[in-house]
Amino acid sequence: xxxxDKLILALPNGRILREVMPLLRRAGIEPEAEFDDPETxxxxxxxxxxxxxxxxxxxxxxxxxxxxGAAHMGVAGNDVLMEFDYAEIYAPLDLAIGKxxxxxxxxxxxxxxxxPRTWSHVRxxxxxxxxxxxxxxxxxxxxxxxxxxxxxxxxxxLGLCRRIVDLVSSGATLKANGLVEVEHIADITSRFIVNxxxxxxxxxxxxxxxxxxxxxxxxx
Amino acid sequence: xxxxARRGLLPAGxxxxxxPEADHxxxxxxxxxxxxxxxxxxxxxxxxxEFEDSLLAGSGAAMGPNMFRVMDPVSQRMLxxxxxMTLQIxxxxxxxxKKLPRPLRLSYAGEVLRVKGDGLRPERQFGQVGAELxxxxxxxxxxxxxxxxxEALETIGVKNLTVDLSSPRLAPAxxxxxxxxxxxxxxxxxxxxxxxxxxVKRLARQAAPTLxxxxxxxxxxxAALAALKKLKLPAEAEAEARRLSEVVALVREAAPKLxxxxxxxxxxxxxxxxxxxxxxxxxxxxxxxxxxxxxVAGETVSPSLAESATxxxxxxxxxxxxxxxxxxxxxxxxPYGTSPAEARKWRGEGWIxxxxxxxxxxxxxxxxxxxxxxxxxxxxxDVG
Numbered sequence: 001x002x003x004x005d006k007l008i009l010a011l012p013n014g015r016i017l018r019e020v021m022p023l024l025r026r027a028g029i030e031p032e033a034e035f036d037d038p039e040t041x042x043x044x045x046x047x048x049x050x051x052x053x054x055x056x057x058x059x060x061x062x063x064x065x066x067x068x069g070a071a072h073m074g075v076a077g078n079d080v081l082m083e084f085d086y087a088e089i090y091a092p093l094d095l096a097i098g099k100x101x102x103x104x105x106x107x108x109x110x111x112x113x114x115x116p117r118t119w120s121h122v123r124x125x126x127x128x129x130x131x132x133x134x135x136x137x138x139x140x141x142x143x144x145x146x147x148x149x150x151x152x153x154x155x156x157x158l159g160l161c162r163r164i165v166d167l168v169s170s171g172a173t174l175k176a177n178g179l180v181e182v183e184h185i186a187d188i189t190s191r192f193i194v195n196x197x198x199x200x201x202x203x204x205x206x207x208x209x210x211x212x213x214x215x216x217x218x219x220x
Numbered sequence: 221x222x223x224x225a226r227r228g229l230l231p232a233g234x235x236x237x238x239x240p241e242a243d244h245x246x247x248x249x250x251x252x253x254x255x256x257x258x259x260x261x262x263x264x265x266x267x268x269x270e271f272e273d274s275l276l277a278g279s280g281a282a283m284g285p286n287m288f289r290v291m292d293p294v295s296q297r298m299l300x301x302x303x304x305m306t307l308q309i310x311x312x313x314x315x316x317x318k319k320l321p322r323p324l325r326l327s328y329a330g331e332v333l334r335v336k337g338d339g340l341r342p343e344r345q346f347g348q349v350g351a352e353l354x355x356x357x358x359x360x361x362x363x364x365x366x367x368x369x370x371e372a373l374e375t376i377g378v379k380n381l382t383v384d385l386s387s388p389r390l391a392p393a394x395x396x397x398x399x400x401x402x403x404x405x406x407x408x409x410x411x412x413x414x415x416x417x418x419x420v421k422r423l424a425r426q427a428a429p430t431l432x433x434x435x436x437x438x439x440x441x442x443a444a445l446a447a448l449k450k451l452k453l454p455a456e457a458e459a460e461a462r463r464l465s466e467v468v469a470l471v472r473e474a475a476p477k478l479x480x481x482x483x484x485x486x487x488x489x490x491x492x493x494x495x496x497x498x499x500x501x502x503x504x505x506x507x508x509x510x511x512x513x514x515x516v517a518g519e520t521v522s523p524s525l526a527e528s529a530t531x532x533x534x535x536x537x538x539x540x541x542x543x544x545x546x547x548x549x550x551x552x553x554x555p556y557g558t559s560p561a562e563a564r565k566w567r568g569e570g571w572i573x574x575x576x577x578x579x580x581x582x583x584x585x586x587x588x589x590x591x592x593x594x595x596x597x598x599x600x601x602d603v604g
Contacts (some may be wrong), residue, residue: 067339080353081414087488088340088507092435094418191416200481201503202440203380 003209007052007198008044008069016190019073019097022031026216027209029054051205063089063091063193072198072206077187079167083128090199092210093192095217100169102131104183107156111180125155135165135185153177192217233337233344244546245536248376249329249349252534255372256351259364261327266308268330272300277520279492280307286334301333305348306533307520313354314518314525322355322527340507347536350510354517354529359463361530362496363470365512369500369532370478373509378542380503382479385441385468385484387511388493390453390460391434397429397454413488434484441468444482460495467496495530505542510534553586553594553603555579566595 009029011017029130030048034040045054055071059080065071067086081091081103104124106114119141126132129145136143148155152166153173167188168174168181199206230236237245253263269290276284287299301307309326317324329349337344340454351368353361366383373381391412395405404423408431411419417435421428437447445468448461461484468480490497490513497513512532518525549572554563556576566573571593576585586594586603593600 064339084339086339087413090415092415092417094416194415197501197506197508199438200384200483200499201380201501203477203481207439 005051007073007202007209008065008071009052009054009209010062010074011056011064012062012075012077013056014059016059016075016077016098016165017056020043020095020190022097023097023213023216023220026219027212038181052209060084062114066193066195069195069197072195072202073209074193075190077188077190078192079131081191081193082131082186085130088196090194090196091191092194093214093217095192095213096220098188098190100167102128102165102185102186102188103151103168103181104135104163104185105174105179105181107178108161108180110162111182114182116182122163123161124163124165125152125161127152128165129185131185132165135183153179168203231344233334233342235343238546240546241540243549244543245347245540248539249347249536251376252349252372253327255375256325256327256368259368261325261351261368263327263329263355264309264312265328265330266302266305266312269299269301270308271295272298274311274520275300275302275307277307279515280304280493280520286336288333288335301336303332304331304533305330305332305350306352306515306531309350309352309531310354310515310517310529311521313352313529314521314527318525320574323361324354325351326354327351338539341535341537343537348533350512350531350533350537352517352531354531355424355527356530357528358422359466359470359496362463362467362514365530365532366467366471366498367474369498369510369512369534370475372426372534373500373502373539376539376543378509378539380451380479380500382481382501382503383471384481384483384486384499384501385464386483386490386497386499386513387460387464387495388487388490388497389495390457391431391465391485391487392459393454393460394427394430394434395424397424397457400425400427407489412485415485431485438483438485439481441472441480441482444484448482463496494528498532500532500534502542505538507538508535508544509538548590548592550593551589553582553589553591553592553599555582555585555595558565558595562595562598566600 014210031045031054034042035045043056043161047054057065059076062074063076063080063084063086066074077098121142122136123144125146125148127148129147132145133143146161152164155164156162156179174181194206194210213215272289283303287303290299292299305328309328313324331345331347331591333345353365370381370383395408408420408424411423415435418433420431424431433451437444445465453461464482493513495514499511500509502509510532514530516526517529518527552566552571552573554573554575556579563573563575574589574591582596583594583603592603594603
């Protein structure tokens with residue numbers, strides 16, 4: 001089997017990786033030992049299945065790899081899927097891990113006297129400019145987005161803008177930065193995703209993995 | 221930026237196609253058209269630019285945000301640069317070729333221009349080659365266009381094709397039978413597009429069990445058809461499923477080795493189609509090579525001219541990615557002074573023969589001009 005013929009599974013770094021690995025191991029995906037070495041510089045890993053390799057990437061990049069068919073399967077939150085809305089990605093399984101929500105937040109003192117019905121324009125710092133624009137447009141409000149790649153919660157305190165749109169799980173980060181959640185946009189969980197062309201042209205190889213992961217996700 | 225660089229810079233998504241790719245593309249297009257010509261499809265050539273409203277009628281509306289527009293100083297009307305050619309062919313069939321007997325078989329090849337590329341297709345300009353079979357509602361017509369697309373791609377050497385058949389009215393018929401409100405039905409369709417089972421379960425109420433079964437059916441044609449037969453479907457969806465299996469049988473008979481899959485819930489991109497649709501993929505080529513299916517032609521010209529049609533479009537950018545890179549052909553250098561009669565003779569034998577314009581070292585000149593062979597004393601020598 002040439003390297004080109006292997007199926008590639010793309011996984012996001014960080015918290016989701018820790019939550020998803022037990023699931024994948026139960027589905028029979030055992031990566032090589034170096035995968036668990038925090039010092040490793042490797043990005044692509046073999047697994048116990050000679051036809052399957054794992055790559056690790058940032059969560060937004062997982063969706064990009066899968067959309068372009070560079071990876072055939074992956075795990076991504078529906079926050080990422082909503083942001084890109086790639087037609088080439090199928091999201092057949094809700095893994096019910098990585099639970100959180102995507103919300104609008106603003107400083108506590110602003111929330112007390114603010115009336116959202118009067119807004120015509122808001123400036124928002126976010127990792128999710130498309131989700132943000134759509135959310136506000138649906139209410140007839142034009143959103144001017146400042147794209148940040150992290151530390152979004154700092155933006156209001158430093159005067160970049162007054163509102164943010166970001167993921168919220170416990171709310172502790174918001175609280176520590178003097179922010180409060182004012183609008184809920186969507187609930188987020190991680191999904192098992194598949195490249196559209198791969199599901200059609202390599203159905204016999206891809207669909208058994210989808211079924212196996214579905215089984216363990218259901219049992220979990 | 222240097223002056224040279226500035227003059228060479230093109231707008232995003234546009235490019236110059238150079239040798240040998242430009243020759244290669246022209247040859248590939250000719251061979252694709254040859255396959256449809258041999259089945260009685262005759263070429264038409266619509267203009268690059270039309271009145272905006274004829275390009276935006278009916279299914280063209282979806283292309284609206286992606287179409288370049290210019291003001292016509294002559295008619296003082298807005299013109300659109302075509303972003304897709306199918307609608308132009310349907311317009312020709314309904315107007316100038318209205319009197320020709322049906323079924324009418326037309327083919328075309330041309331460039332389209334889009335305001336913005338998308339992730340998978342960054343190109344703003346690319347070639348389309350296609351064929352339309354207008355005025356027949358039979359399953360034989362459905363099978364003919366699927367087989368024509370496959371034969372055309374195989375003729376030019378695309379390997380490991382998979383044809384994915386779908387029926388964009390099937391799942392919506394199941395959704396409609398469940399009596400969901402339009403907004404809820406739209407959300408179910410979005411979930412179906414993503415194959416998101418949990419969202420379908422949550423949103424589709426009494427249609428959910430059937431839709432989840434349909435989602436699971438996606439896969440190789442034979443197993444999918446067997447599973448479809450066992451499902452209890454509303455009458456309209458049942459008819460769509462029957463048509464799928466009839467067409468699969470016809471395609472199988474003509475192309476037993478072709479990899480066929482069925483996706484009964486594929487709707488995205490087929491919003492205006494009315495019957496059997498298909499998408500062509502090749503293993504290890506990203507994105508689609510082409511797509512097609514059944515639609516109503518002529519409706520946008522006048523409702524009385526509506527007729528059932530089917531056809532397909534191949535995307536030249538994906539197709540060229542699916543083919544091996546264009547090779548350099550053998551070229552023969554004819555030294556200065558070679559007689560026109562002799563040059564004609566070699567060209568008649570199929571050589572690409574490049575004439576020298578000045579006397580000098582023939583072998584050196586041949587090498588300099590990237591010729592593989594040189595004519596020396598009436599005999600062909602390898603330049604080496």
